[in-house]
Amino acid sequence: GQQLNQSPQSMFIQEGEDVSMNCTSSSIFNTWLWYKQDPGEGPVLLIALYKAGELTSNGRLTAQFGITRKDSFLNISASIPSDVGIYFCAGRGAGSYQLTFGKGTKLSVIP
């Protein structure tokens, strides 16, 4: 089946720093989604990408759909304490209805 490798697994950063995390897939995807999950809650959709090369921003968040269609990255600029949480990437291959999720990147922000 499709595999998603999300890295890093965890990050500790100082408040105000920029953050970058990425996902790579074993096969071509035509949809990439990025979610954030707070403890005890369901994942919340941050950014959706549907086209290779697409770069989309949502406030301090920016995500890109890689040209090879096998990767995506998420950047967070000027991190703040409420950015703490687990960030998941999810992708869907052509002809597939099923989303595959990465294992998540746990972000901790040190004030």
Place this chain on the structure above:
Amino acid sequence: KAGVTQTPRYLIKTRGQQVTLSCSPISGHRSVSWYQQTPGQGLQFLFEYFSETQRNKGNFPGRFSGRQFSNSRSEMNVSTLELGDSALYLCASSPSTQQETQYFGPGTRLLVL
């Protein structure tokens, strides 16, 4: 627009029992997907329903089943519970079967003793 709602939020059961979880999708959404989330395995797809029909199924045993009603609300049932079924069960809705954008509910945390 109200988000995805799931009930109950927390549940404690014992081995061998069965459990039914409920999910109400966002108004107008017709596709409902269910996921199991555990620390070790991450988010794993259980199944997806659209227009009262199961369209996709993950690799879970037959003890896990679901259904969808005409108003798009969905239920998930787990029979003969095992300790390993302890997890956060998440429901997600989307407008169509393409699952292009899914919106998650808060989840039901199930503990099996």
